[in-house]
Amino acid sequence: MVNCCGLLTSNKEPVPLKSIEVQLEVRDHVATVVSTLNYENKEDKPLEAVFVFPLPGDAAVCHFSATIGQTQIVAEVKEKQQAREEYDDALSSGQQAFLLEESEQSPDIFSLSVGSLPPGESASIRLEYVTELAVQADDGLRFCLPAVLNPRYEPQGRKPSQLNVSVQVTSVPASLVPYSLSFSARVSSPRPVSKVESSCSLDPLQYLNTEQTQATVKLAAGHKFDRDVELLIYYKDAHQPTAVVEAGQASAKPGTLMGDPVVMLSLYPEFPQSVMSSVSSCGEFVFLMDRSGSMGSRMNNSESHQTRISSARDTLLLLLKSLPMGCYFNIYSFGSSYEHIFPVWSTSQETMEEALKKVEVMDANLGGTEILEATQTYLQPALHSQPLFVFTDGEVSNTKDVINLVKKNSGSHRCFSFGIGEGSSSALINGLAKEGGGHAQFITGTDRMQPKVMQSLRFALQPAVVDISVTWDLPKGVSVTALSPPITTLFQGQRSLIYAQLTGQSSDAAEGCVTVKYSLAGHPSQNQLHFSLKPEEDTGLTVHRLGARTLIRSLEMEEREHRGQQDGGVKEKVVELSVQSGVSSSFTAFIAVNKGNNEPIRGPLVRRDVPIPSECFSNTMNATIIKQPSRDPLLQLVSLQKASGCWVLDPALAAALGKTSEEVEKPKPASEVWATILALIWLHGFKMDAKEEWELLAMKAVSWFRAQNAVFSHSVSSANDFLKLFCLFFSTMCGRVCGSWKYTVRLCGAERCPGALSF
Structure with a gap:
C-alpha cells in the first residue's frame, strides 16, 4: 500500500523531490548557476526518482554531486553508454547511484536519475553550470532559469530507434507542481549595475558597495513555481569591448585546454556610418x-x-x-x-x-x-x-x-x-x-x-558582412588555438564572443591584440581590441568551461553532418574533451556511485517520475479557444498604413486616432497628405515610448512625403492644433539610413516638449 504522505503528484503518487534552491552569480555577462535539489523518500520501499528538466541550451554543466547524510559523492564524466551501464550495475547490486545525462536530440533537456534511495533517507543533489548572457534589444543582459518544460512534439513516422528512450517527460499544470523553488542572485561587473528587472516579483535590489558594481537580489516571498524565472540585468556603458584571460587549472598538464590560459573576447563591431548610410x-x-x-x-x-x-x-x-x-x-x-x-x-x-x-x-x-x-x-x-x-x-x-x-x-x-x-x-x-x-x-x-x-x-x-577573418598579434613564444568556430555573422553594435587557448610563456606586462577584418558593401573594414595577457586567477575556470562547451558543440555539429561517413573520430574527440574539461556533452554523462554502503539496499525499486511544470498541459495538439484582449491602438494605426508609406483618410483611421470621421475631415480637405501627417503626429505625441516599434514605417512615410513634393508646413500646424499636441515641424530630410530617408522632428513650444529628435 502506498503511503500518501508528503508531496503528491496529480495522480496522488508521492514525490520524493521536496525543493529546489538556486543561487546565481553573474560576473559581467557570464553566469554561474548552482542548483540544489533536495530529495526525501517517505515511502516504505526504496525509490528510483527520475526528473526530466530544462536547462539553457548553451549551458555548460560542469559539476554534479550528491550528499547523503555526511557523505558527499562527486560524479565523474564518462562515455554515456559506460555511465548507464555503471548506473544499472550499481542499482542491481543494491548500491546508491546517481546519473545525469543530456538528451541526444536537444541539448536543453537533461535527465536526472536518483537510484536506490532507501526508506526514510534524504539526499541533496548539487548541479552547477555556466552560461553566457544574451544581449537584448534594450541592451539588457538576459538570464533565464527554465522552469517550464512543455511536451516535445515527435515528428510523424519517426523510428523509435532514433529517440533517446531514457528521457521521459512527466508534465502537470504549472499550478500543481508539488515542490518549491527559492532563487537568489549576486551581480558584479566592472561597470555600475543600473537595474535588475524580472517577469517574477523581486525583492528590492541591494547594492553591496558605493560604486554600485556589486548587488544582490532574490525572488519575493510567495513565488509560485509556475513560470520561467527571467532576469534582465542592465549595466552603465554596456557596449564596451572586453577581454578576460583566465589562468589554467594548476593540476592540469600544460599544453592541454585546461592546463593553458584561455581568453574570452567580447567584441562590439562598429560599422563606418558612411557605408551604412549608402546601402540599399x-x-x-x-x-x-x-x-x-x-x-x-x-x-x-x-x-x-x-x-x-x-x-x-x-x-x-x-x-x-x-x-x-x-x-x-x-x-x-x-x-x-x-x-x-x-x-x-x-x-x-x-x-x-x-x-x-x-x-x-x-x-x-x-x-x-x-x-x-x-x-x-x-x-x-x-x-x-x-x-x-x-x-x-x-x-x-x-x-x-x-x-x-x-x-x-x-x-x-x-x-x-x-x-x-x-x-x-x-x-x-x-x-x-x-x-x-x-x-x-x-x-x-x-x-x-x-x-x-x-x-x-x-x-x-543591415548589409551582409563577408570575408570575416580574425588575426592575432601576440608576443614571441605565445601561440593561439581557436576554440570558437569561425565568425560568420556580424551586426552593428551586437556582441560577438571569441574563445581561444593561449600556449606559451609571457610576462605579466605583455599585451596581445586581436583584429577582426571584414568587408561591408565592398568596403574593407576592421575593429581591434588590445588586452593584457596577465591571467585572472579567481574565476572558477568559468572561461575554460565555456570555451570547452563552445568547442564541444562545434564538434558535435561536425559529427552530425558527417554521420555515417567517418569512423567515429569526432565522437571520440568530444568524449575526450568532455572528460578532460568536466563539461557535459551529448556523448557523455555524469555518474556517481556510493560505494561506501556496507549493506546493500534490498527490495524492488519503485520508480517515481518527478513532474515538471507545463504551460500547455491541457492540449498541445489542438487550438485552444481563448477570448482575446482588445487590439493595441498602435497596431490598429499601423495596420492602416499603405505599402507606399502613406495613410488614407477614412473612418478606420479616425477611429484609430480616437476621433470621428467628421472631426478628422473638418480642419483640412480629405487627402493622403493630411491623413499621413495626422498619423505621424499621433505616433510622436502618444507613442514615443514605443518609438523603436514604429520608426521604420515612419521613415517610409517620410519617403512618401518626399516623393509628393508637397508643401505641408501649414498642415502640420493644423494637425498639432487638431490633436492638441505640441508644435512639430519636419525640419530636414537628408541622407539615407537603411534605405529610408532620415528626417528630423523638432518639438517645441509646449510643456510636453522633449526637444529635438533625429531618427
Whole structure:
C-alpha cells in the first residue's frame, strides 16, 4: 500500500523531490548557476526518482554531486553508454547511484536519475553550470532559469530507434507542481549595475558597495513555481569591448585546454556610418509562422494576455508594414501540414492587403509541429541572401536535425528566430540563429514581442558582412588555438564572443591584440581590441568551461553532418574533451556511485517520475479557444498604413486616432497628405515610448512625403492644433539610413516638449 504522505503528484503518487534552491552569480555577462535539489523518500520501499528538466541550451554543466547524510559523492564524466551501464550495475547490486545525462536530440533537456534511495533517507543533489548572457534589444543582459518544460512534439513516422528512450517527460499544470523553488542572485561587473528587472516579483535590489558594481537580489516571498524565472540585468556603458584571460587549472598538464590560459573576447563591431548610410535595403524576406496547437496557449498565466498566435500575428503585421519600399516577401505557416500565401514573391499594395487579410485569420489549428519538413520545403537555394524569420514556441524533439538543415542553407538564408511563450526550446531558437547567421529573441511573460522583432529587422536590413577573418598579434613564444568556430555573422553594435587557448610563456606586462577584418558593401573594414595577457586567477575556470562547451558543440555539429561517413573520430574527440574539461556533452554523462554502503539496499525499486511544470498541459495538439484582449491602438494605426508609406483618410483611421470621421475631415480637405501627417503626429505625441516599434514605417512615410513634393508646413500646424499636441515641424530630410530617408522632428513650444529628435 502506498503511503500518501508528503508531496503528491496529480495522480496522488508521492514525490520524493521536496525543493529546489538556486543561487546565481553573474560576473559581467557570464553566469554561474548552482542548483540544489533536495530529495526525501517517505515511502516504505526504496525509490528510483527520475526528473526530466530544462536547462539553457548553451549551458555548460560542469559539476554534479550528491550528499547523503555526511557523505558527499562527486560524479565523474564518462562515455554515456559506460555511465548507464555503471548506473544499472550499481542499482542491481543494491548500491546508491546517481546519473545525469543530456538528451541526444536537444541539448536543453537533461535527465536526472536518483537510484536506490532507501526508506526514510534524504539526499541533496548539487548541479552547477555556466552560461553566457544574451544581449537584448534594450541592451539588457538576459538570464533565464527554465522552469517550464512543455511536451516535445515527435515528428510523424519517426523510428523509435532514433529517440533517446531514457528521457521521459512527466508534465502537470504549472499550478500543481508539488515542490518549491527559492532563487537568489549576486551581480558584479566592472561597470555600475543600473537595474535588475524580472517577469517574477523581486525583492528590492541591494547594492553591496558605493560604486554600485556589486548587488544582490532574490525572488519575493510567495513565488509560485509556475513560470520561467527571467532576469534582465542592465549595466552603465554596456557596449564596451572586453577581454578576460583566465589562468589554467594548476593540476592540469600544460599544453592541454585546461592546463593553458584561455581568453574570452567580447567584441562590439562598429560599422563606418558612411557605408551604412549608402546601402540599399531592398531584399527578399521569408516569414515562417508556427500554427501548431500549442501556439493557442497564452503568453503567460494571466487571463488578460494574448495567445502566442495572436502576439505573433500582430508582430507579423508590424514587420510587413515596416519593410522598405521595393522589398519582396512571402509568408509560410506550418503545423502537421504547411502552406504559403503566394506562389511567387510579392511587393505591391494589392498583395500586401491580401497578405494582411490572411494573416488576420491565422490560427493555431494545424496540429503538430512538423518544422523540419516545412523548413526543408522553404529553404531553397537563392540568388541573394534571404532573411528568414521563424516564429515558434519550439516544442519539438528533433532539434538538432532542424538546426543542421538551417546550417546547410546558411549561405542563402540568414535565420532570425523567435521563441514564443514559456517552455520554448532555447537550444532550437539559439541554434537556428547561430547556425543561420542571424539573431535570436525570446518573448515570454508580459514581454511585448514587437521591440525585439524590430531589432532583428534592423539587423536583417543591415548589409551582409563577408570575408570575416580574425588575426592575432601576440608576443614571441605565445601561440593561439581557436576554440570558437569561425565568425560568420556580424551586426552593428551586437556582441560577438571569441574563445581561444593561449600556449606559451609571457610576462605579466605583455599585451596581445586581436583584429577582426571584414568587408561591408565592398568596403574593407576592421575593429581591434588590445588586452593584457596577465591571467585572472579567481574565476572558477568559468572561461575554460565555456570555451570547452563552445568547442564541444562545434564538434558535435561536425559529427552530425558527417554521420555515417567517418569512423567515429569526432565522437571520440568530444568524449575526450568532455572528460578532460568536466563539461557535459551529448556523448557523455555524469555518474556517481556510493560505494561506501556496507549493506546493500534490498527490495524492488519503485520508480517515481518527478513532474515538471507545463504551460500547455491541457492540449498541445489542438487550438485552444481563448477570448482575446482588445487590439493595441498602435497596431490598429499601423495596420492602416499603405505599402507606399502613406495613410488614407477614412473612418478606420479616425477611429484609430480616437476621433470621428467628421472631426478628422473638418480642419483640412480629405487627402493622403493630411491623413499621413495626422498619423505621424499621433505616433510622436502618444507613442514615443514605443518609438523603436514604429520608426521604420515612419521613415517610409517620410519617403512618401518626399516623393509628393508637397508643401505641408501649414498642415502640420493644423494637425498639432487638431490633436492638441505640441508644435512639430519636419525640419530636414537628408541622407539615407537603411534605405529610408532620415528626417528630423523638432518639438517645441509646449510643456510636453522633449526637444529635438533625429531618427
